[in-house]
Amino acid sequence: xxxxxxxxxxxxxxxxxxxxxxxxxxxxxxxxxxxxxxxxxxxxxxxxxxxxxxxxxxxxxxxxxxxxxxxxxxxxxxxxxxxxxxxxxxxxxxxxxxxxxxxxxxxxxxxxxxxxxxxxxxxxxxxxxxxxxxxxxxxxxxxxxxxxxxxxxxxxxxxxxxxxxxxxxxxxxxxxxxxxxxxxxxxxxxxxxxxxxxxxxxxxxxxxxxxxxxxxxxxxxxxxxxxxxxxxxxxxxxxxxxxxxxxxxxxxxxxxxxxxxxxxxxxxx
Ligand SMILES: C[S@@+](CC[C@H](N)C(=O)[O-])C[C@H]1O[C@@H](n2cnc3c(N)ncnc32)[C@H](O)[C@@H]1O
Numbered sequence: 619x620x621x622x623x624x625x626x627x628x629x630x631x632x633x634x635x636x637x638x639x640x641x642x643x644x645x646x647x648x649x650x651x652x653x654x655x656x657x658x659x660x661x662x663x664x665x666x667x668x669x670x671x672x673x674x675x676x677x678x679x680x681x682x683x684x685x686x687x688x689x690x691x692x693x694x695x696x697x698x699x700x701x702x703x704x705x706x707x708x709x710x711x712x713x714x715x716x717x718x719x720x721x722x723x724x725x726x727x728x729x730x731x732x733x734x735x736x737x738x739x740x741x742x743x744x745x746x747x748x749x750x751x752x753x754x755x756x757x758x759x760x761x762x763x764x765x766x767x768x769x770x771x772x773x774x775x776x777x778x779x780x781x782x783x784x785x786x787x788x789x790x791x792x793x794x795x796x797x798x799x800x801x802x803x804x805x806x807x808x809x810x811x812x813x814x815x816x817x818x819x820x821x822x823x824x825x826x827x828x829x830x831x832x833x834x835x836x837x838x839x840x841x842x843x844x845x846x847x848x849x850x851x852x853x854x855x856x857x858x859x860x861x862x863x864x865x866x867x868x869x870x871x872x873x874x875x876x877x878x879x880x881x882x883x884x885x886x887x
C-alpha cells in the first residue's frame with residue numbers, strides 16, 4: 619500500500635531510510651538505472667518533495683536566497699560532492715559558475731532516481747528560472763550542468779564513508795538540510811568529521827540546517843536547538859575548516875520551521 623504523507627511530513631527525509639542502513643553492506647554506486655529495485659511509496663514521496671518545494675515560483679523569505687548567495691560567494695568550481703542531495707542538486711547549480719564533476723550522495727535510492735530524471739529532462743521549473751535570473755543566467759547554464767559528469771552514490775554520510783569517496787578530493791562539498799538529522803549533535807559531528815577529510819586543500823563546505831519551532835519540537839520531536847552559530851562554527855574549526863560564514867536567517871510563514879542556519883567552512887591550502 620502506498621503510504622499517504624501529509625503535507626507537513628514531506629520535508630525530504632524518511633527516517634527509516636537510514637535507521638537500518640549499513641555502509642558496509644548497503645553502499646552502492648548507481649549505474650544501471652533500468653534494473654533498480656525502487657520502493658514505490660518512497661519514490662512517490664520524493665516526487666512530492668520535488669513538486670512541492672522545487673517546482674513553483676521561488677519562495678522568498680525561506681532562506682533559499684541566502685543558500686544561493688553562499689554558493690555564489692564561496693562555491694568555486696572543480697569537483698563537487700552534494701551530500702543528502704535529495705532531488706535538488708540541479709537547482710543549486712543556478713548559483714554556481716561552473717564545476718568539473720558532480721557526485722551526489724543520498725541514503726535513499728528513490729531520491730536519486732527522482733534527481734536523475736530531473737537532470738536528464740529538459741524541463742526548467744519556475745523556481746529554477748527565478749534563481750537563474752537572480753544571477754543573470756538562463757537555461758543554457760543548466761544545460762551545461764546537466765552534461766557534467768554525474769556520479770550517484772547511495773550511503774549514509776553519518777557512518778564511516780566507503781572508499782569510493784576519496785580523501786582530500788572535493789573542491790566543493792554541500793550539505794543542505796541533512797546534517798544533524800536523527801541523533802542531533804552527534805549526527806552532525808559524525809557527518810562533518812567524515813566530510814572534512816574529503817575536502818581538497820583550499821576547498822569549501824557549504825551547508826544549511828533548518829531550525830524547528832518550539833511547537834514542532836514538542837509535537838514531533840527532532841530537537842534542533844543545539845544548532846547555534848557557536849556550535850556550527852566550533853564543529854567546523856575543530857575539523858580544520860575555517861568558518862567563513864555562519865548566519866541565522868529567520869523564516870516567515872512556515873508552520874514547522876522558524877529559521878535556517880547557513881554556513882560555510884574552508885580548508886586551508
Ligand atoms: C531535507 S532533504 C534535503 C534535500 C536537498 N539537499 C535539498 O536541498 O532539497 C534531506 C535529504 O538527505 C537525505 N539523508 C538524510 N540523512 C542522510 C544520511 N545520514 N545519509 C545520506 N543521506 C541522508 C534524505 O534521504 C534526503 O534526501
